[in-house]
Every structure is written in structure tokens, then in C-alpha cells.
Amino acid sequence: MNKRIGSYPRVRVQDNGDGVVSQAGGVLLVETVRKAGLDTAMSAALMPWRKLRAAHDPGKILLDLALAVALGGDCLSDVAALRAEPQVFGPVASDPTISRLVDTLATAGPRALTAIRRARAEVRERVWMLAGMDAPDAGGQVIVDIDGVLVLAHSDKQDAAATWKRTFGRHPLVAFVDHGRAGSGEPVAAMLRPGNAGSNTAADHITMTRLALAQLPKHYRRGRRTLIRTDSAGGTYDFLNWLTARGRWLSYSVGMTITEAIHHAALHVPDSAWTPAVEPDGQVRDGAWAAELAGDVLKGRLAGMRLIVRKERPHPGAQLRFADADGMRLTCFATNTTCTAIARQELRHRQRARAEDRIRAARDTGLRNLPLHHTAQNQVWLEIVQLALDLLAWMPMLALTGTARRWEPERLRLRLFSAAARLATTGRQRILRLARHWSWTDLITTAFSRLQALPKPD
Numbered sequence: 001m002n003k004r005i006g007s008y009p010r011v012r013v014q015d016n017g018d019g020v021v022s023q024a025g026g027v028l029l030v031e032t033v034r035k036a037g038l039d040t041a042m043s044a045a046l047m048p049w050r051k052l053r054a055a056h057d058p059g060k061i062l063l064d065l066a067l068a069v070a071l072g073g074d075c076l077s078d079v080a081a082l083r084a085e086p087q088v089f090g091p092v093a094s095d096p097t098i099s100r101l102v103d104t105l106a107t108a109g110p111r112a113l114t115a116i117r118r119a120r121a122e123v124r125e126r127v128w129m130l131a132g133m134d135a136p137d138a139g140g141q142v143i144v145d146i147d148g149v150l151v152l153a154h155s156d157k158q159d160a161a162a163t164w165k166r167t168f169g170r171h172p173l174v175a176f177v178d179h180g181r182a183g184s185g186e187p188v189a190a191m192l193r194p195g196n197a198g199s200n201t202a203a204d205h206i207t208m209t210r211l212a213l214a215q216l217p218k219h220y221r222r223g224r225r226t227l228i229r230t231d232s233a234g235g236t237y238d239f240l241n242w243l244t245a246r247g248r249w250l251s252y253s254v255g256m257t258i259t260e261a262i263h264h265a266a267l268h269v270p271d272s273a274w275t276p277a278v279e280p281d282g283q284v285r286d287g288a289w290a291a292e293l294a295g296d297v298l299k300g301r302l303a304g305m306r307l308i309v310r311k312e313r314p315h316p317g318a319q320l321r322f323a324d325a326d327g328m329r330l331t332c333f334a335t336n337t338t339c340t341a342i343a344r345q346e347l348r349h350r351q352r353a354r355a356e357d358r359i360r361a362a363r364d365t366g367l368r369n370l371p372l373h374h375t376a377q378n379q380v381w382l383e384i385v386q387l388a389l390d391l392l393a394w395m396p397m398l399a400l401t402g403t404a405r406r407w408e409p410e411r412l413r414l415r416l417f418s419a420a421a422r423l424a425t426t427g428r429q430r431i432l433r434l435a436r437h438w439s440w441t442d443l444i445t446t447a448f449s450r451l452q453a454l455p456k457p458d
Helices: 024-036 038-045 058-070 076-083 095-108 110-134 202-214 237-243 260-267 342-367 375-399 402-406 409-417 441-453
Strands: 142-148 168-170 173-178 185-191 226-230 251-256 275-278 284-293 306-312 329-335 421-426 429-434
Touching: 024 038, 024 058, 024 110, 024 375, 024 409, 024 429, 024 441, 038 058, 038 110, 058 076, 058 095, 058 342, 058 375, 076 095, 095 110, 095 375, 110 202, 110 375, 142 202, 142 342, 173 202, 173 342, 185 202, 185 342, 185 375, 202 226, 202 237, 226 342, 237 251, 251 342, 260 284, 260 306, 260 329, 275 342, 284 342, 306 342, 329 342, 342 375, 342 409, 375 402, 375 409, 375 441, 409 441, 429 441
Parallel strands: 142 226, 226 251
Antiparallel strands: 142 173, 173 185, 251 329, 275 284, 284 306, 306 329, 421 429
């Protein structure tokens, strides 16, 4: 009778290994930083906060934090994962030095935040140029999604308050540029708010849009080529009026609350006016239709506004609402674009749901918990999270193809970044030798070659 040894092989563990690098796939993010010119841009932006004879560059410290968050860290001390691999990530500041820099930037307030955001905007324009036809503006239009997210707090931190979901924490607003079906999306703005901040707050949405537009190339900061997309939280007169004011003329696709007037108008739409909804591949969406409302329901609304209502059979188990009718779920959105068929406009607005995917990725990248106590410190943390998300969006856009471009952070970490390698030094070169048996080694090496082939920043 054979002696049972279990399902897994037994191994011995020792601590005398040499030349082995963990998180070796992180070199893809490091090379993205280098080719995008983010290191030099961030260093120049934070130069005013570098002390005389300081050993560490504030820009490098902030990027180290962003890299640590991109690799899965969720607090300042997780930068230790980079500090353990100086041959790959360079010298990393100590925890006290990092904490002092975050406090300094938090004390500087809007001045420091503006410097960081200007550097990101400068680099973003270069990255989009390098991406070419894979850039989010390749089709001549940029779509910006604005949404709110609840971040729970488990202690009495500054500005944490009871939320509308009966939890305790904060209610920041975030904005993402949509990369379409082929890619993911990248953050362009994030604003920290108390947990009891309202949803239909026009002033906050206007501030968010200003911050988002400042991140785009100049020719997208006004005009119909930029589409602002929100859920019904953005469906206020003041916000839509600001979007279309003289000098901005932005396009919008904004969810609207089903009022009694909209509900009444939807019930009186003739059957012949309903257009079947479509899927992204052009096929008809089963059990869904869209129609444009007209008549008295538009009185008192903005000039050029179109109201499009959608009805769909609810999913099994879904509960109908008072605003629904005849067993159909009713939703409505407003838009000022006219060059697209109703079915395509309905599809475009429905694809705003991709913002929920971006928020899920942000939660997995430092936004699940704001680790610092003071609001100003956590606003700096939000900028670090956005830098990390930028890198997680730019690297696939520049280096990956196919379905790998759409991988979310959890999958990128498991398959690419967590790869181990042996570091070999020959002459003046350092070579990372990835394991041949790792299933995604070819993907890593091919992506790294694509990044290396990009031109160096000026």
C-alpha cells in the first residue's frame, strides 16, 4: 500500500536565494513611464517641493507610490515591494520620507494638485499620439463618463459621513475617458467629497467636467467632438446649460429621472414610433425599444435637447418600479446630438455602464479604502490612484493587443506583473530572464519589445 503524500508536492523553503526578482512583470509599467516621459514630467512638476540636498526626487517618490498601487498595494507602506527590487525599480525612499512628502503636498493644497494634473495632461497627449489608431480619440470623438462612487471608512476619518446607502464613508466623483470596446478606460478627474454629498449637485458636476476637460488635448476642451456622459445624477438644468453655454458647445448624453410628464408622454408613444434597440454588433436587442419624445414634455427645457425613452422587458427576478408600465422597464436620457440614429444613440448611452467597470478597477487599485486621515491627504492619494490607473490603461493601449487590452487590473497582476525572473548582469546590461514555463512569458516579452520600439520623449 502506497503512503499518501497529499495532493500537492512537498517542497523545502530556504532564504538563501540569489538573483531572483519578484513582480518582474512590473517592468512593463516602468517602461511605460519611461517612454511616456511621465518620470521627467512629474519630476519637473514637483521640483518646487524638493528640498536642498534631498536624496530623493519628489516626482520619483510619487511615481513609486503609483507603481506600488498599480501592482496591488493599498497603502503608503506597500511601496516596500518596490524597495526590495532596486535593480528593477531603482532607489525607493523610506516610509518616513514618503509620509513627509504626502503631508507636504497636502499642505500645499490646490497648488500641488494642479502641478500633478498638468504633468498628467501633458503626458496623456503624448501617449495618445503614440497609440495612434488605438487611442481613445482615434475616431475623432472623446467620451467622458462621470459617476459617483462610495468609499467606506471603518474609522472616524475627516469628512467621513453617513451615505445614502446607510453606510459610512465618502462619496467622491470620478471621471473616465472611455476607450471603447477594444480597450478599458483611463481616469481624467477625481474629486473627494463627504459621504453625505448629494447626487444631483450641478456645481460638483461642473467642477468635475472642468477638471476632466483640462486633461484632454486642447482641441477637445470645447466643441461637439467631446461627449459628456452621466447617469441621472447629472440630469440637472444648470449642468446641461453649462455644458452647452457659448464657448463650450459640448455634446452630452445624460440620464433623466422619469417624471410624471415623461411617464405620461412615454405611454402615449404610438407603436409605430418605437425603434428596436441594437447590440454593438448591429444585431437587434431582444425585448428592447427606443423612441424620441416630443410635444409638451419638451416645454421649458434647453434648446436643442432631445429626450429619448427606452423600454425593455426586465431581467428575470427584477422588480418593476412605479415609473414602469405594461411590464416594461422605462428609462430616459437627454442628448443634444442629432447625427446618429435613435437606436445608435440609445446604444451609446447604454454603454455608459462601462464606467461601472472602470470603478470596479479603481476599487481594485487603491480606491477601496482611503488610507489616510485628513481630507487633503486623501485627495493626494486620489491623485496617486489616478496615476496608477493611467499606467494600467496606457500600458495595454501601447503594448498589448486583442483581448489582453481589456484585461482588468486583477488579471494583469496575476498573469503579467506577478511573473518572477532571474536577473543577470552582463557587461553594462541587466537582463531579466523570465521562466519559460510561465504561460504568459511570450506576451510579456512581446509587450516589452513594443514599448522599447516607441520613440523616446523629447
